[in-house]
Amino acid sequence: MTAPTETTESSPRRHGPLDGVRVLDLTAVALGPWATQILGDMGADVIKIEPETGDVLRFIKPCRHDSMSPSYLNFNRNKRSVVLDLKSPTGRDALLELARTSDVFISNVRPQAMRRLGLDYDALRRVNERIIYCACYGYSEDGPYAGRAAIDDTIQAASGLAWLQGYRGAEAPRYANTIVADKVVGLYAVQAIAMALYAREKLGSGQFIEIPMFETMVSFIAAEHLSGLTFEPPLGGAGYERLVNPYRKPYRTRDGYIAVAPYNDQQWARFFELVGKPEMIRDPRYANTLARSECFAELYRFIEENLLSRETAEWAELFEEAELPFARVNSVADLLQDPHLSAIGYWQRVEHPTEGSILTSGIPTKFSQTPGSIRRHAPNLGEHSDEVLGPLGLSRSKQQS
Numbered sequence: 430m431t432a433p434t435e436t437t438e439s440s441p442r443r444h445g446p447l448d449g450v451r452v453l454d455l456t457a458v459a460l461g462p463w464a465t466q467i468l469g470d471m472g473a474d475v476i477k478i479e480p481e482t483g484d485v486l487r488f489i490k491p492c493r494h495d496s497m498s499p500s501y502l503n504f505n506r507n508k509r510s511v512v513l514d515l516k517s518p519t520g521r522d523a524l525l526e527l528a529r530t531s532d533v534f535i536s537n538v539r540p541q542a543m544r545r546l547g548l549d550y551d552a553l554r555r556v557n558e559r560i561i562y563c564a565c566y567g568y569s570e571d572g573p574y575a576g577r578a579a580i581d582d583t584i585q586a587a588s589g590l591a592w593l594q595g596y597r598g599a600e601a602p603r604y605a606n607t608i609v610a611d612k613v614v615g616l617y618a619v620q621a622i623a624m625a626l627y628a629r630e631k632l633g634s635g636q637f638i639e640i641p642m643f644e645t646m647v648s649f650i651a652a653e654h655l656s657g658l659t660f661e662p663p664l665g666g667a668g669y670e671r672l673v674n675p676y677r678k679p680y681r682t683r684d685g686y687i688a689v690a691p692y693n694d695q696q697w698a699r700f701f702e703l704v705g706k707p708e709m710i711r712d713p714r715y716a717n718t719l720a721r722s723e724c725f726a727e728l729y730r731f732i733e734e735n736l737l738s739r740e741t742a743e744w745a746e747l748f749e750e751a752e753l754p755f756a757r758v759n760s761v762a763d764l765l766q767d768p769h770l771s772a773i774g775y776w777q778r779v780e781h782p783t784e785g786s787i788l789t790s791g792i793p794t795k796f797s798q799t800p801g802s803i804r805r806h807a808p809n810l811g812e813h814s815d816e817v818l819g820p821l822g823l824s825r826s827k828q829q830s
Contacts, residue, residue, distance in 0.1 A: 445470065445473075445802060446799040446801075449472075452465055452476065452534075453478065453533065455538060455548075456535055457485055458611070459612065460581075460615045460618070461615065463504055463611065463615035464565075465508065466504055466508070468533075469506065470801040470803065472802075476508070476511055476817055477508040479511070479810060480514065480515070481514065487501045497809070502787060502789070503789060507803060509805070509812070509816065509817060510808035510811055511818060519823070527821070531560060533626070534561070535618065535622070537565040539578070540566060550562040550637045558634050563622055567579025568643045570639065581610045582604055585604050586602070587643050588610070588643060589654065590646065596673055596675055610642055610646050654667055654673075656670075670723075670726075675726065676729035676733055678733075680736040685740075685741040686741070687736065687744050687756070688755060689748055689753055697710060697721070697728075699752070701715075775793075776790070781806045
């Protein structure tokens with residue numbers, strides 16, 4: 430691959446669309462840090478508040494230093510780390526003082542704990558009526574599950590995702606092999622915060638935002654998988670048939686695997702022609718989208734049976750010429766050599782002051798006038814405590830005394 434772009438903290442600063450926005454970040458693990466990293470990438474000044482023990486995501490191997498795991502490094506760039514003991518009056522007062530000059534406060538601490546700490550929305554609003562308070566946790570405060578502990582695995586189960594991954598219960602339920610609930614809900618948090626910032630420009634005041642994982646993931650999944658249950662009385666069961674049939678998968682070729690997904694009439698016609706069955710597009714069962722929607726499993730099994738006849742490279746060339754949606758099956762390691770990602774300089778090599786040379790993802794979203802940038806390395810625990818607290822007259826040493 431081409432050499433990744435070299436990026437350091439001394440690089441010239443490029444103003445992102447959120448330049449000038451200060452985010453007070455009381456989140457840990459993945460959901461909140463994913464959201465605040467995106468805000469930081471887009472120019473926000475993100476102040477990460479951590480306890481003396483640090484964000485638990487810091488402590489996952491492999492790592493060069495015990496508190497700087499790969500996951501932590503990839504969820505926490507473009508932030509400053511401040512250590513505060515929020516159970517102490519001094520720590521709580523320091524956070525409230527920081528809130529006076531912050532635009533956004535985001536937390537994924539359960540609401541009952543925030544109330545005990547005296548850091549709920551009412552407390553922050555009293556010191557800054559313009560603050561946007563974004564609370565992310567498992568379940569809405571309005572329902573009987575309020576206050577229940579939640580992590581990505583339990584939300585995948587509760588929301589129906591694990592059931593769908595097990596072919597709607599035909600096999601044992603299973604989790605997606607990524608923290609999909611954390612990252613999806615994190616994206617909802619980013620868009621909600623951006624909309625609240627826009628609303629504040631018109632209204633002049635901040636507001637409270639609740640982003641419950643359970644309800645958010647139910648909304649995310651139900652869009653296509655409510656399916657026949659959309660109607661009353663139902664016209665069928667749950668689950669979008671194209672997605673949940675057991676033959677929807679990367680297909681084995683003569684020497685490996687490839688993904689291909691003909692979708693509209695023209696694409697299916699071209700696929701049938703490629704496998705020597707051009708007449709199939711004239712069969713009433715396959716002639717149009719509505720008809721095909723009743724036999725997805727049959728059609729995808731047909732794809733599986735026919736792709737064994739050629740090698741992956743041959744199919745890739747044919748699918749490219751036929752303008753069919755296809756992709757080789759990449760491993761994560763393969764992505765580091767992907768010619769497209771290399772051509773756009775996607776992978777960024779960052780010189781971290783304690784972790785040495787590290788590789789990180791680029792910023793996928795482009796802005797023509799206010800591009801995001803990687804300006805700061807993922808911070809060591811408390812790296813910026815004195816820098817941030819000093820102007821308040823409260824250094825880290827004074828806080829501990």
